[in-house]
Amino acid sequence: MIKLGADSVEMREMSNDDIFSSRLKLLIIMIKAYLKDCPLGNYRKQAIIENANQVFCHSLQLVSESSSLKDHGIDVQTDIVSRETISAEHMFHQRVQLLSVMAKAIAENRSMSSFRKKSITDNLNKICETLIFNFQVRDVDFLKVA
Amino acid sequence: MSQVRIPNIKIAVIDDDLLVRDFMVTVLMYCVNRDVLSFDNGLAAWKYIKGHESPDIIISEIDVSGLNGFELMAKFKEKSPDKKCLLMSANPSNEQPARNSGADAFLAKPVTVNDLFIVVETFVVKG
Numbered sequence: 192m193i194k195l196g197a198d199s200v201e202m203r204e205m206s207n208d209d210i211f212s213s214r215l216k217l218l219i220i221m222i223k224a225y226l227k228d229c230p231l232g233n234y235r236k237q238a239i240i241e242n243a244n245q246v247f248c249h250s251l252q253l254v255s256e257s258s259s260l261k262d263h264g265i266d267v268q269t270d271i272v273s274r275e276t277i278s279a280e281h282m283f284h285q286r287v288q289l290l291s292v293m294a295k296a297i298a299e300n301r302s303m304s305s306f307r308k309k310s311i312t313d314n315l316n317k318i319c320e321t322l323i324f325n326f327q328v329r330d331v332d333f334l335k336v337a
Numbered sequence: 338m339s340q341v342r343i344p345n346i347k348i349a350v351i352d353d354d355l356l357v358r359d360f361m362v363t364v365l366m367y368c369v370n371r372d373v374l375s376f377d378n379g380l381a382a383w384k385y386i387k388g389h390e391s392p393d394i395i396i397s398e399i400d401v402s403g404l405n406g407f408e409l410m411a412k413f414k415e416k417s418p419d420k421k422c423l424l425m426s427a428n429p430s431n432e433q434p435a436r437n438s439g440a441d442a443f444l445a446k447p448v449t450v451n452d453l454f455i456v457v458e459t460f461v462v463k464g
Contacts, residue, residue, distance in 0.1 A: 192436045192439075192441060192442060192443055193441075193442045193443075193459065194442070195442060195443070195444050195445070195448065195452040195455055195456065196425070196443075196444045196445035196446060196447070196449070196452050197446065197447055198445070199429040199432065200429075202426070202427050202428065202429045202447075203446065203447065204427045205354070205356070205357050205360075205427075205446055205447040205448070206447075207356065209447045210356045210357070213360060213447075213450050214360060214363070216449075216450050217363065217364055217367070217450045220450065221367060232370035233370075234366050234367075234369075234370045234371055234372060235366075235367050235370045237366065238363050238364075238366040238367035239367065241359075241363050242363050242367070245363075331458075332462070333341050333343055333368060333369075333457060333458065333462050334368075335341065336341050336343055337343065337370040
């Protein structure tokens with residue numbers, strides 16, 4: 192028997208944040224695979240659309256929870272550092288939502304010019320910088336076939 | 338040109354947590370580019386397995402209603418001894434019983450995308 196997943200001391204039920212983080216990483220992998228010309232079968236396209244929808248909704252929910260807290264006067268910190276953090280978080284979620292839209296466009300066969308591909312790559316890189324996530328498609332051979 | 342081949346494989350995921358189940362289905366469907374079955378309890382999964390050709394791989398949470406993961410695995414392995422059964426849990430005390438009862442893999446929650454990629458590499462691509 193092989194064991195995968197968390198170390199025994201770190202085992203726990205998966206939280207909403209675990210799922211969001213994992214789905215976002217999956218979305219990044221899906222788009223990187225597309226940019227590396229990995230094939231997209233019908234089920235892969237379906238999985239991309241489903242994942243993009245989930246990430247988009249979860250990101251919207253996180254943004255709305257955050258602004259709802261502010262509206263109720265909770266955790267209102269008005270110093271410059273806090274405002275910069277809030278702004279960075281807001282921008283991160285805007286980028287994530289944009290990535291979701293881009294992923295859906297890919298799965299729906301919308302036309303992809305070189306400029307669109309460049310903007311997808313730029314957005315992807317910014318998100319990966321924030322997450323410190325460095326996935327290489329070349330490490331996963333099965334993504335190159337469908 | 339890659340020599341990797343993805344066979345025509347049928348996978349079933351059993352978990353009563355909708356978010357986890359849907360996440361796993363999305364990852365696996367993307368990886369193998371095939372439809373992936375999903376069930377929210379062990380009994381529903383077993384009813385399907387009994388009446389159809391067995392999935393090649395089942396991935397079941399241990400603590401599900403109807404039939405738990407161990408009971409489902411026992412019935413599944415009796416019907417299809419050559420097929421793979423992977424058990425998952427958030428409870429570390431389930432690992433040793435999973436090993437003793439003949440599970441092919443134990444997935445300790447929280448699982449990551451990379452863990453599921455390893456599942457595909459190990460049980461689908463390398464067979």
